[in-house]
Amino acid sequence: MISPEEMARVAVEAARAKKAFDIVVLDIRGISILADYFVICSGRSSTQVKAIADEIDKEMQAVGFALDHVEGYKEEKWILMDYKDIVVHVFYTQEREFYNLERLWGDAAVTVRE
Numbered sequence: 001m002i003s004p005e006e007m008a009r010v011a012v013e014a015a016r017a018k019k020a021f022d023i024v025v026l027d028i029r030g031i032s033i034l035a036d037y038f039v040i041c042s043g044r045s046s047t048q049v050k051a052i053a054d055e056i057d058k059e060m061q062a063v064g065f066a067l068d069h070v071e072g073y074k075e076e077k078w079i080l081m082d083y084k085d086i087v088v089h090v091f092y093t094q095e096r097e098f099y100n101l102e103r104l105w106g107d108a109a110v111t112v113r114e
Contacts, residue, residue, distance in 0.1 A: 025113075035084065
């Protein structure tokens with residue numbers, strides 16, 4: 001079975017494949033019961049946001065992880081993808097600046113920042 005850390009790596013690689021930028025992985029173990037990791041990334045257009053989310057889901061399914069819950073897919077501004085152990089947030093640039101999850105979860109360790 002793949003670890004939550006490896007799940008996060010799969011999501012990061014899939015996001016990179018679709019040219020996501022400002023990729024951050026937050027380790028929220030010990031500060032939240034929501035998940036072990038948040039993967040946060042951005043796209044420059046709503047089309048790119050959707051393409052990033054689609055690629056992440058495709059790659060997660062390829063390694064055996066089904067999407068438990070998704071929100072925001074139709075709006076293409078902030079797509080939240082819940083895989084239980086990790087939660088992926090794919091943002092349109094302006095939405096990411098507004099919600100600033102990194103500040104909100106400021107106590108979390110940053111394991112990836114690119």
